Amino acid sequence: MHDARTLPASKFAAIFDEISTIGARPSEGVTRLAASAEDGVARGLFAAWMEQGGARIALDAIGNQFVCFDWAGTDAPWIFAGSHLDTQPRGGRFDGTLGVLAAGCAALDLSEQASAGRLKPTRNLAVVNWTNEEGARYQPSLTGSAVFSGALPLDDALTLRDGAAISLKDALAAIGINGEKGTVPPSPKAYVELHVEQGRKLLEAGRSIGIVEGTWAARKTTVRWIGRAAHTGPTPMVDRRDALLAAAQGIAAFEDVIAANFPLLHRSAARLVVEPNSPNVVVDRATVWFELRGPDVAELDVAGQAALAAFEKSAADTGTQLEIVADALRNPATMDGQLMTIVGRAARSSGFEPLTMRSVAGHDAVALQNSGVPSALIFVPSVDGIAHHPDELTLPDDVQAGLTVLTATLRRLIEGESHAG
Ligand SMILES: [Zn+2]
Known part of the structure; x- marks a missing residue:
């Protein structure tokens, strides 16, 4: 029929x-x-x-x-x-x-x-x-x-x-x-x-x-940089632990490392939550939602490790702490x-x-x-x-x-x- x-x-x-x-x-x-x-x-x-x-x-x-x-x-x-x-x-x-x-x-x-x-x-x-x-x-x-x-x-x-x-x-x-x-x-x-x-x-x-x-497959990783809230005016620069600066460096490093080594993967950082989100407070916590997508789980694993290393470096460089909030693989x-x-x-x-x-x-x-x-x-x-x-x-x-x-x-x-x- x-x-x-x-x-x-x-x-x-x-x-x-x-x-x-x-x-x-x-x-x-x-x-x-x-x-x-x-x-x-x-x-x-x-x-x-x-x-x-x-x-x-x-x-x-x-x-x-x-x-x-x-x-x-x-x-x-x-x-x-x-x-x-x-x-x-x-x-x-x-x-x-x-x-x-x-x-x-x-x-x-x-x-x-x-x-x-x-x-x-x-x-x-x-x-x-x-x-x-x-x-x-x-x-x-x-x-x-x-x-x-x-x-x-x-x-x-x-x-x-x-x-x-x-x-x-x-x-x-x-x-x-x-x-x-x-x-x-x-x-x-x-x-x-x-x-x-x-x-x-x-x-x-x-x-x-x-x-x-x-x-x-997709690897979805949520990362939080933890700094220390402080007045954006009087606090000496050397004392600042700026979580937003850490996130910015982490996002840029993620872009660089994945683009250079895994150019066929699709990558994104598409959501950012800043706390306390006041123009006059050095950012205490910055949370970013990252994604990597590709056909091969093994490649996503290696790329994910490279991304985590980049996030840890941005934490070390800014005196902040890194917390992995979620790291999920969709097969x-x-x-x-x-x-x-x-x-x-x-x-x-x-x-x-x-x-x-x-x-x-x-x-x-x-x-x-x-x-x-x-x-x-x-x-x-x-x-x-x-x-x-x-x-x-x-x-x-x-x-x-x-x-x-x-x-x-x-x-x-x-x-x-x-x-x-
Ligand atoms: Zn749909």
Whole structure:
């Protein structure tokens, strides 16, 4: 059977445009941090839209939303599809939201077909909105998917604190999420995520659909330099222990050592917290969030050691102390080969020749795949590769391509296709 069908793009556009206004400000993009009031509004709108389509909603204790279509009966296996509705501060409209709403549209479409007898589901489908994928408000990122898949203990996740010391548990409670609600489906047979590429490879290759075969590893290291608060005026220079100066030197040394010795790794220092943050107090504590990303864990280890040596030197040079607050490795993922084959078949039968590619960024599909749930990650192009910026854009034809291939993939999975043969 030919999968190509023009899905009503207007159905996607209507809900996408509505959710895109939540947390949006002119020229500042969308700010919908995890478990914020804006996130609560988006969750409510999404749930209401799906309930109108006949789904039942369940929540687990970390606030993951499961939109359930129990077509195949309570004992049948489950297929999940989804992504996340939270954003970065001043983020784009498509990152995450595309995957959740496209999966919602696909589910509604498949539900209609099942009701009309044009589809015989042998598996149930849940559309999932994972909590705090972005890691902007709470670190680590991929929180909801990591808890669901068992990689992160629930209590550790609920006691995470944001920059204002609000726990994730309290933030969720403030938007009405107080523990599990409804019947949460069991671990699925497969998870499929549609996401924007956040790079330029699809555009350069002239393709609309990417199938991710694997992702890079990431080493995320949070470092604190501890100095000594003092008056910025009278304190003699020789007595100063300036934590901000140490951080500045540490960041510059990190840039130099990694660029010189590991030029293919992606590196960043992207968050700095200064205490007490007064113009008249020599900085007591400066905390910096560093990242290294690359395909090879062994190389990240060596690079990480070189970075730590640079941080220690900047501490020694400024008379400050170094504290390693967090140093976490996210393993690379190899996505499921059989699912890749099914997605490829769905893409070709819909008229799209897919590009097999790697992802630099982590996604919820990585958390699930690495915990043993066979997972697929489908990419659509990002104009100019722009990501985590208000100008993030995926063109309507590419959104349609993603929606078509996601729907065709889910149709195959809920009808029971499970192997490459
Ligand atoms: Zn995302």
